[in-house]
Structure formats: C-alpha cells, structure tokens
Amino acid sequence: MNAVDTGWFRTLARLGVIAAVLAGWQLLSVAGVLDSSSFPSMTATMAELGRQLTDSDLWLAVWETVRGWGLGLLIGCSLAITIGTLLGLNRFAYLSVIPVIEFLKTVPVIAILPLAIVVWGATLEMKVFLVAFGVFWPLAIQTIYGVRAVDPVVRDTAAVLRLRGFRKFTTVTLPSAAPFIATGLRVAAAVGLILTIIAELVGGARGLGLSILTSVNAGPDRLPATYAFILLTGVTGVLVTTAFVALEQRLLHWHESQRNLAAKAA
Amino acid sequence: MSHAVPTPAGTPAQPGTGEGPVLSVSALRKAYNVGKPSERLAISDVSFDVAKGEFVCVVGPSGAGKTTLLRCLSGLLHPTTGEVRFEGTPLQAVPDRLSVVFQDYSRSLFPWLTVSKNVAVPLKVAGVAKEQREARISEVLHAVGLGDVGKSYPWQLSGGMQQRVAIARALAHQPDMLLMDEPFASVDAQTRFDLEDLILQVRAQFGITVVLVTHDIDEAVYLADRVVVLSSPPSVVEEIVTVPLARPRDQLVTRSSETFGQLRRHLMELVTAHH
C-alpha cells in the first residue's frame, strides 16, 4: 500500500489545504490586497465566528434553517418517491405524465418565491413549501426512471421465481431503483439547503440567510459577522452532503459503484 | 415427431413414468416484431417431447433461436403459433413447478441480497415457514457443493460459485423441471467440467427433468439422453439424436469412448451442414 492512499495521510493533506487557504487569506489582508472595508481579515472573521458560536441567537438561526430544510426535504422527498414509484410502475401513467413533469422541472423554483411570500409571508411554511416544491420534481423524475430501469435479466429472473405484487416490489423493483433514488436524494439535500437560504435571504424567514442579510444591513462594522455566517452556511452544506454520501455507502454497499469505491479504498 | 424414450440409465425410476411427457412442444413458431418492417421469423416449426426424468440438450448454430425456444418453454415468451404443454397444461405464465437458470449469473443473482437470501426467494414465494426455509437453504447449498457462503454476497464469489448459487436457488423449491440457457458458457474449462458433473449429480439426486441449451456439441453429448438439433434460422428440428452412453458418466472415460466420438462427429455435421 502506498502512503498517499492511507486514510490519515489524506485527512492530513486536506487539513493542510484548508490551513493554506486560511493563511493565504490572512496574508492578502495584511498585504492590503483585500480591501478591509468589504473583505475582513481571516483572524477578524474567525474571532467573530468564535464569538458567535457562543451566542444563542446564532444557534437559534441554525435551528431555524435546519428545521425548514429538514421539513421541506421530508415532505418533498416522501411525495416524490411515492408518486414517482406509482407513475413508474404504470406504463400509461408514465407516458401521459412524464412530458408534463419534464416541463415543470425546468421552471426555476425561484420564480414561484414571490407567490409563496404573498401566500405565507416570511414564515416557516413558506420556506418548507419552497424546499418541498423545489426538490419534488427532480427526485420524482429520478424515481420514475429508477423504477423503470430494472435490468431485463433481473425482470426475467423475477418472473421465473414467480415474484409478484408487493413482494416483487420490495425484492426487485425498489433495490433496482435505489441507486437512482439515492443520487436524487443527495442532490435534493443540497438543492434544499440552497433554497432554504434563499427563502430566508429573499423571503425574510428566520434562519442563517436572514442573519446574513441583517449583518450586511448593520453596516461595515458587522462585516466579519457576515463572513462568519457565510462560512457557517458552507460548513452546514458540507456536513449535509457528507451525511448523505455516508448513508448512500451504507445502504448501497452492494452496488457496483460502491463496490468499486471500496475496492479503491482498500 | 415423438420418440419412444427408455428410462435413462442411472436415474432412479420416477413414480408416474409413462404418464406422458412432462413437456411437449408442438409446431412452435415464433416471429419477432410481427406486422412491423423489422419482422423476423426466429423459429419456423419445432416439435419435441421431454419425458419425465429425461435430460434433453438443444444445440444449433449461433442465432438458431435456442434462447428464443427456451424462453418460450419457460413461459417468458409467447409463441406466435403452436403450443407448449407443461405437465399436460398449456403454458400461460411461468409454471410453479419449473425453474430456469440463466447464462448471466452475475445479473441473475440479486446483488443486494446475500447468498442465503437469494436462495430463500423462491421458498418465500412458495410460503415455506422460516425454520424449514433455513434447513432447505443449507440442504441445497450443500447439494451444489457450497459450504459456508450463505452470508456472503454473490459478487464476492467466483464465477463458478455464483452459478452454483443460481442452480441452488433454482432447485430450492423442488421443481419438476429445470431449464438452462448456456449455463456454463461464461466459466473456464475446468469449472465447466465440474459444473457439468454437478448438474448430472443433482439431477440424479432430485430426480428432475432437465432441458439445457448449449452451442457446445461435446457438452450436449456428455450430458444428454437426447439431443435436439436445430437448423439455422428460421429454425426447424434437424434431427433428434439419442445418446446411448452409459451413466454415471465420467469426463475422462465417457469423452474418450468411441460412441462419444461418433455422436460428436454426427452432430458436428448436422450443425455445420446448413451454414
């Protein structure tokens, strides 16, 4: 085994890259390349971040963001997987509905934001609706295609094993669709977080997005706070993606893509 | 085209032998894409019977419609005209007492299930209770020469072992008949010999009827009681050759016998003649 392939080496390398970026940021600030009125120094931002982390207001904002994102994702994804499955299983429904869904998918979710604000105001409901609506279409499409993508040999095998109805669905259809749904979920989680922040930033619902907005409006003094919030949003995104990748690895360990990953890691 | 078939030597006498064929194919014809410009006649006219406990191999040149025929026999595909009867009843869907082993074991075994769970599928469908299921799973895995692999996933095993699992799964619910489409085409020569002997052994042990499609003439002669030779497409039955080789068969002894050589040459001529 090569030293470059070991886990601790990779972790170390990543930490090194992060440290280098932070050091570079500090260097540019000190050298005066970055205008301090629009881009605070790394140390100032970190100090502000440290202060914020002990502030209950920040945690309240994080909680609001996570709650809106989580609820929206839960509702949107449950509906998408259920409806996608039903549409995928029925050829007639599939043929009649798919062009409509393909069209609706292309409508930018942001276009309905003003409507959602008019209906619900700057509330949790508005946020949840936006997220649920935004993740529904792509995931529904993934699910439909996944359910229909059963390998012909697997389909024949299911027939000769006389698998039918619900047992066929759980034994063959769902596992065949799982890789498609997993990809859809990973994308939905990331898109959902973006939509949550947008709903807060533009729609004014409470959360990290609103914190960014208020800190910007508070004037140049609060600039380090703005950057601290932005950093925190980024970290949340990374955590969310990592969690979904880990979940995918666990549930789809049997799938070719995961087996290849495991073989490479070994 | 029904031939009188003696009970194959080495096979335990079946209760109900002489009740008529397990499988009977009459005037089967199969065209793909009927009514479209791409219409293509794969099988023109095929008839033959398979008696209970018999081992029948189907050979023919590439593209002769062997896979098409086997899919018709299993109920996966409906013939354009003609009829397939299994245990006296015309085929509508895949019958309960019939199992199929496909060539492509890596796709046919479910990668998301362990070996045990793969073998358990037909038992669950048949409504076998959990304890009997466990017992039956270890029994069939043992019968195909696999020991302690129940907890492994199929893709963790070698190709030969995977095909053994597929055979175990096909045998699990004690079918009367096994259909196999080039089951040993994707394994190496030595494994192939082992699997041929394995299928002869489980067939004798469980007393099942086997129809096996292959493009390998030596394999057909080695395994079969009778060999159905298909012509090039659109295929008809060229000849049905009876194989009078003694059982139990042995890779070395049987294959080097004079009868084996003669049958082999005869079949070779039949298969290559119309090309």
Ligand SMILES: Nc1ncnc2c1ncn2[C@@H]1O[C@H](COP(=O)(O)OP(=O)(O)OP(=O)(O)O)[C@@H](O)[C@H]1O
């Ligand atoms: N789904 C299909 N649609 C249209 N034509 C088909 C289809 N499947 C098979 N055919 C045609 O029917 C003929 C017989 O095919 P089949 O696969 O049954 O032959 P085979 O004897 O199994 O061939 P091989 O020895 O290569 O396995 C071929 O000419 C093939 O092109």
Ligand SMILES: [Mg+2]
């Ligand atoms: Mg074939």
